[in-house]
Ligand SMILES: NC(=O)C1=CN([C@@H]2O[C@H](COP(=O)(O)OP(=O)(O)OC[C@H]3O[C@@H](n4cnc5c(N)ncnc54)[C@H](OP(=O)(O)O)[C@@H]3O)[C@@H](O)[C@H]2O)C=CC1
């Protein structure tokens with residue numbers, strides 16, 4: 028695998044912008060694609076993305092465009108940083124422009140509604156590339172903290188270890204430390220499921236519950252994520268790592284998490300529509316992915332009580348307080364069963 032010199036990042040929201048900055052800080056030329064020309068112009072001319080990371084000055088070797096062909100020209104790696112549920116449509120439009128052989132990198136943390144596919148599966152299918160050409164970046168990576176250059180680690184997962192290492196090299200900086208992992212399934216499930224558990228933790232906070240409840244949800248949330256992972260062939264160790272426990276803890280504890288913030292509003296009594304309006308267009312992936320993850324669990328006979336409860340709150344108008352009572356009132360069982 029050749030080294031990565033030029034990177035296209037498609038999607039200029041919070042994470043697309045922060046991760047593009049990391050790669051530029053690692054010395055690569057980065058072109059960020061934005062669907063809004065005004066955002067692209069602001070990034071290129073003023074080195075700012077005031078909609079998503081207003082306090083961050085972006086590096087000079089990061090430019091932006093709303094022309095996908097210009098962003099993708101000669102890219103050695105293509106980072107996909109759009110929401111999970113639009114990725115298939117976005118990528119289908121970009122498919123003819125993808126440079127042959129480029130590593131395609133998923134940053135989206137979700138499971139597709141309908142197909143129940145992981146993002147790397149969607150990418151391989153739509154781009155018509157082998158699975159080992161697709162990498163996943165996942166870990167405790169709250170965009171605002173990464174943008175502020177706070178010390179952070181992540182996981183680059185790819186079944187082709189040399190591609191993973193090339194990407195690891197292309198995004199290693201003094202504040203961002205990527206580890207490689209060949210367990211793509213586990214890393215993706217960790218990233219998708221933690222958003223749902225983050226919603227549950229937010230709901231608990233909104234109801235006025237404290238750290239015991241949060242710790243209980245984190246731990247039992249990890250247990251159901253790991254059960255799903257086992258059924259889908261993930262490496263159990265992945266769930267103890269950055270893309271598992273690491274991301275789960277960051278999302279479930281941080282007021283910066285959009286999923287946790289969304290859940291807290293619901294816990295305080297907002298409707299789903301009100302919480303969506305307050306999110307101001309920013310994606311809280313778990314609201315949709317709770318449906319696909321719940322269905323994936325059911326398809327594989329995996330019990331996922333927290334995910335099921337979050338789904339019923341988000342899509343069947345279950346009250347969070349009743350959710351809490353129901354979860355506590357479940358049939359008694361052994362911890363590891
Ligand atoms: N934020 C974070 O801390 C992290 C997020 N992630 C994951 O990265 C993915 C992207 O999230 P993030 O950047 O945070 O999301 P944001 O909500 O911050 O930004 C979403 C971006 O996607 C664009 N977009 C939205 N809908 C479409 C569409 N239909 N077609 C094309 N572009 C679209 C938005 O454009 P516009 O501005 O014009 O609306 C915006 O640039 C998610 O799966 C998230 O879970 C992963 C790690 C960290």
Ligand SMILES: O=C(CO)COP(=O)(O)O
Pocket residue numbers: 136166167168169170222225274277278283284285286287310311312
């Ligand atoms: O994935 C994230 C941190 O790793 C961001 O979480 P939110 O999407 O909940 O903000």
